Amino acid sequence: MKKVDIVGGGIAGLALAGTLDPSQFHVTVHEQRADLPAVGTTLAMWPEAQEALASLGILGAIRENSPLIKGGALRSSAGTPWISVEGQNLVGVARHTLLRFLDSAVPPTVQRRNGKVDAVPGDSYLAVAADGVHSMVRRSVWGQGCAAKLTPYLAVRGVIPEDPGSESIGEYWGRGDLFGIGPSSGGTNWYASFRSGMGPEGIDVGDALDLARRRYSKHATGIQHVLNTATPETSLAQRIWTTPPLWRYSRGNVVLIGDAAHAMAPNLGRGACESLIDAVTLGKLVNTMPLDQALTAYNRQRVLRTQQFRLGSSLMMRVALAESAQPLRDKLLELTARRKSKASPGSKTSQ
Template sequence: METVSIVGGGIAGLALAACLEPDRFEVTVYEKRPELPMVGTVLAMWPNAQRALARVGILGQARAVSPVLGSGSIRNAAGEPWATVNGGELFGMSRVDLLRLLDSAVPAAVRRVAVHLQALPDDHGLVVGADGVHSMVRREVWGAGTNARVQSCIAVRGTIPAPVNPEEVGEYWGRGDLFGIAASPGGTNWYASWRSDLGPTGIDVAQALDQARLRFAGHAPAIRQVLAAAVPELSLAQRIWTTPPLRSYVRGTAVLVGDAAHAMTPNLGRGACESLVDAVTLADLLNSLPQDKALAAYNRQRRLRTRALSLASAAMMRVALAERAQPLRDGLLNLARRRNERAGVASGAGR
């Protein structure tokens, strides 16, 4: 039996534990939380994440508890749409439901240890850092120079029980801020981001909600209605942190997955998806190859892909949260909208 120590029992850690062959690996998951969280926002499940959920064996259950997101629009702060995006079969899954289903897929043979590790486990096997953006494994093995970097923006997210209005779904871009509205199981999911001096840690959620209501007071009525209904018990607030680019996700007998490897800004909605893909990719390679070859293949397959997504997400954040360039951004998007409208009219007239 080969020993695998997974530090972190979140999305990546549980998915990895669920997919490693129990007859080959002796797996231990170290997780500081004694229980699964009870509050969480909605995560968009892109096609690659859906394939990963199928590999874990929970795609059908995930779809059953998650609404299809459908189409949504990129809008200005007043709510006027610039462009509409068709989400196809994209569905939105509660983080709480995702963790619950992943947890249920972990074999009984996997050992669970509820502890906040401050140093690497001494199990003398493969150590997997699945412990998030502030990864202890990354710090201990890759060095303090790889510590997470705090961004200037705050992310406040939550759900409200009122059903979503399909005419209001989308992302609203203002001057230095953005607000999103989407469907969630049993209600509406929302998220907001702007530059804030709150934090960087221990942010009071009620204070963040008060700041959001002031920040978005002049925005679209849909935003104001959502924030009026938001309560701290169903909301989360934190500063955005990212990881610096790493030359490799593998060092010796340690490997990083998920946010420990590539925490990115949330603007593309790909963080949780890529964590799932990391986990199933690493598991399948370890199940089929010697460890050194599996780790090398994992690094080749995942590092450049996730780095590209991190760069794209950061670029999207700069556009969405533009301040001085906001008039130029809005002008270009208005021009693109008018051109599309004229093209649609011309196309209809030519039929």
């Protein structure tokens, strides 16, 4: 039995543990957290991520417990729609629900160890860093130059126990801030981002909510209603961190997956999806190839794609949270909306 140590028992770590062949590998998952979280915001599962969930045997259960994301609109801070976005068969799964089903897909032969890991396991056939944006493994093996990078933005998000109205669903772009409203299995999923000096560690969620209420007090009434309904118990607040660019995710027998490899801004909604795909891809390769060939194939399949998403999400964050360029951005979006309206069926232009 080949020894595999997975440092981190979140989305990527559990998905990998559920994919590795228990007849070939003795797998240990090291997780600092003692229990799975009880609350969490909604993650959009794109089709490729749904394929990864299907390979783990849990897609059906997740679909039964999660709403479909049928679309929405990109809006101004006042709520005026600019661009309508049709749904792409996305499933909106709560993070804690996703973790619960991933945990259920882990074979009983996998060993669980709770507690902080301070050093890369040294006697492994394969050591996997699934320990997130602040990955100890990445810093230990790739160097301190690969430490996480702090952005100037705060993310505040949560769930309120009432269904969102169709007229409110979408993402609102203001001057240096954004706000999103969408469906959740528990009601309405919401998220906000804006520049803030809070933190970066030990952020009080109640204080962050109060700051958000003041920040969005002149925005659309739907936003104000969500924030006035939100409570600290069902909300989260944290600064946004990203990883620097990496062009190889393995060194020797150590490999990076998920946020340890490519933590990205949340603006494209791809972070959790790519973590799942990383894990399932790596697991299937390691199950069927010698380790050196498997890691070469993993790098070839995953590095360029995920680094493109990492860069794209950063660029999208800058556009969505534009400050000095916000008037020009809004004019361009308004022009796009007018042109689309004139070209739509039934308009004078189309007739």
